Amino acid sequence: MKSHAGMRAEYRPDIDGLRAVAVLAVIAFHMSKTVLPGGYLGVDIFFCLSGYLITSIIWRETTLNSFSLARFYERRVRRIAPALLTLMAVVTVVAAIQLLPADLIGYGKSALASLGFVANVYFWRDTNYFARVAEEKPLLHLWSLGVEEQFYIFFPLLLIALKRWVPRATIAVVSTLVLLSLVANVVAVHFDGASPAFFLLPTRAWELGIGALLALIPGALSLPTATRRAASLGGAALIIFALLWREPMIGSFVPAAFPAVAGTALLIIAGTNGGAISRLLATRPFVAIGLISYSLYLWHWPVLVFSRYYLVRELSLAEFGGAFIAMIGLAYVSWRYVEQPFRGRRMSVGRVYAVTAFGAAAIAVVAAIFIITDGLPKRLQGPAATINAAVGTNYRCAVSEYRAFGASRACVLNLPEADMAKAEVVLLGNSFAQMYAPIVSGLLVETGSTGILVPANGCLPTPTLNLSPACAKVAAINLEALEAMPNVRLVILGPTYHDPILVDPLGTVAPHSTDALRQALDALIGRLHARGVEVALIGPIAIPYYDVASEVSRRLAFGHEITSPLFEPEARFMARYGELIDHFASRRDVAFIRPDHVQCAAGECAFVRNDRSLFADSGHLAVAALPEFAPAFRSALERTKQWEPRKIEPAEVRADGIVSPGN
Template sequence: MVALLPPSLAPRGTTAGLLGSIGAVAILIGIINPLQTYGSIPVALPVVIGAMFLIAAGQAQQSPVNRLIATPPLVFVGLISYSLYLWHWPFIVFSQYYLVRDLNIGEIMIAGAGMAICAIVSWRYVERPFRSRAISARSVCLAAAAGASVLAAIASALIWSNGLPGRISGEAAAINAAVGTNYRCPVSNFLRIGQSRACVLNLPSRNPSDAKVVLLGNSHVQMYAPVWESIFIERELPGLLVPANGCLPTVSVNITRECIDVAAGNLHELGKLSNAKTVIVGLTWTHAEDGLVDANGKTVDNRDDAELVRGLDDLIGRMHGLGKKVVLIGPIAYPGWDLPSELSRDLAFGRSPEKLTYLPAEEFQRQYGAIIQHFENRNNIGFARPDTALCDASRCNYVVDRRSIFADASHIAKAELFRFRAIFSDALATQR
């Protein structure tokens, strides 16, 4: 819109210089320090505003910044910029895919040179000819259609062949099969509950008030939903998943003050479900010492997860006050790195994995032993311990029978949920 303004409205003199300088600073800020911490502000906003100011200041070519970017080397970068834009991402993605890590400075320089060379070649032999009047619009359209058709055919073949799994070893393929397979509620299973939403788990009526058992928590309870649903079906229990994505289910402490509101809203809705006699609570157990806030938004000392434990005790007490029985899902050891993706690529490219595929049992005990003991000593809840399916005397395994237990850095792969069925079924039986 700024570029289309009439020349008579273009800023000149001091105004043009000021706008150009502001624009340059805004672009640098947007690149060096993106506004990612402000959720309501688009990350690219400073760069867009800065570009707008530079365009406005450059129409009369009186801004020092605009005279600088009008120098031949920078103009040439501008000429190849679209081709450079197209080439930079494949270089970065495929390099990181192969290396299974971020690029170092030397590799970034090599990748940058490769991008520039490819951009210059494609600008000279593809972009310029296609923009030339020497080639008819019909020829351009036919060439573009042919190229798109070839790409669509290749993509279809890759999808149909499931990514050509034969290209990697069986061991790598088995690990890779877990990537991204943790359960997510299908959109068709969502329904409204109060100001939030819930997910159907063996609830033919799709009426929340008919649910007799509720799963409550974030993605670390949602990942177990399929195995819980199979138990509900076996016992003829209509069920419901009430998610708190990105938050904890606790109302006295949580990750943010907004999460406390989410948790309180979910608890309020649960109080209305008179038929739901049992609530199964799951959550992400690991949090930084100062990673929780109280109901006033004040950061609390969560050393050794003491405040989290108190928050769960408070939630359990509130549940009991609503006449609900509680089953709590205990902690598991998880890798904290994208195990199936990274490990399968290391195996595929013939490299020895550098990261451990297990957590020493003594480390798990140090992190969670006291917490587990605390909730095992409570005789008024069911306490499910999924860690017993993965841990032995020496280690807590992330890979079992050459298959990844995890779909990413922390979520259980759907195909591995069978390992927890007996544990969950027994915990539920204690509260029936």
């Protein structure tokens, strides 16, 4: 496709071939994360292609003074909305039949977010894309559409403004935005922001922007044949490397997506004269998959989600084969009978908009009903219903309560003025510390104290030994920031105890991980004591290592045998953690909090108790279970000088007995 004045757009079959590579890579990753570990980067290939194609259209038409925003958005609606709404209508019906209440509520919220072009923002706050729980969300894959839709809204306006007022600065401005977005992505990952870096447009715009630059730079696609063939080989090699890469970063400052995007850019530059690679991409099988790639992307994920959701297990090889055939069939039907008719000019724009508006409104109403009715709970009765109520209910700090802190961020806990310097108590750890935040916040209210939560997710709070050198650095910076706070009198440490291998800041592996963890915590406690700070330590609990609330409730609802354990034998738990527990319980200078005293009884450390799940997922406690654990915190903290109870007004306490974190 050429993007200069006087040139008409030319169809490039190799780009459809690239689309095929992208969608097949994504499907392979979603079927098995081990077969093609970087397959999710197929989305990044799509982003680069979209940036190139959309910018080519806009810049060519603005150069010819024929660009119309109304016509541009009409084309986007015709391209995206009919197939998307068809998918959402079908998935909504299936969700109403199959999804259990907690999941149906989440589905309703995700459907409304998808209709509002903010699916990426919703899923940023809702889930980790790579977590097992993500496999139960039928619309998760629409996060990428959210990114593209936001790009389609803002980027044309930028190009029009640049073309009208400063056309010579266009490439410089877009290049600057690409660089800023890439830097923002790297910085976000380094500062505990891998999730927003993954989901949000500002940290993804560089991928679309690189494609856009190819459409804007004169001569970018007019290189000599030898250069194009070299670019083709280099691009293919980079994409293959990216799809096989297993880590989120390559080194310290290169996102894993960079080789995929760079490779895509090189293949765009190579064009149809890129030699064997270009000819391969332009072959009929690749082009055929590329033509239906949008519909195939839409349908592949719900097919996998609903299959796994009902079976409550991974699919067999034969079942994967059947699922793939179903995806292809549904995609072809969608492309042939939905995409093509709506994109054709025979259907008037008025009718397109009318059908789109009606479909979106109908889906929105049904989604709202799912939310308002708490997921149509009357469809489910007994233990399946009560256990399912815990799904995904572990505490997460509200975005509005986060403040910059150290190498990551802190969450306000009973800090009315949100002045970090006034915090007297710090809950320090990771997501396993965060899950206890409602208990700690309630105790802060009782004592009239102020506090913050510092959750460096995926890391330990110990700077001497941690899960990686990067985590050790984060812990060190956070600790220095904590030590600089003038009013801190108590630090509550909430580490994980099930982490396997610890390393020092240089990456040297520490032998005997249990002993190493004890030594690392002792060193941290000693450093805090040297600063005159009291320390409380939250002890270990037995965790299920599977999504107990979701899996057990589905097995009960669908009549499957329950094969996963509902408890861990206390003897096994103590064999693993007994020495650690004895060590810290014997220290008189540490308030040691024993959640295992609540969880374990009669020789069993429960995951499910009285037909209710204590856990919201594979390891985090559900908020509804926290009142059971609050007395363990209170009794331990009574040993500290920080504990000075005051009377709580009834209005301050929620129905479950926990005071909510926040201002």
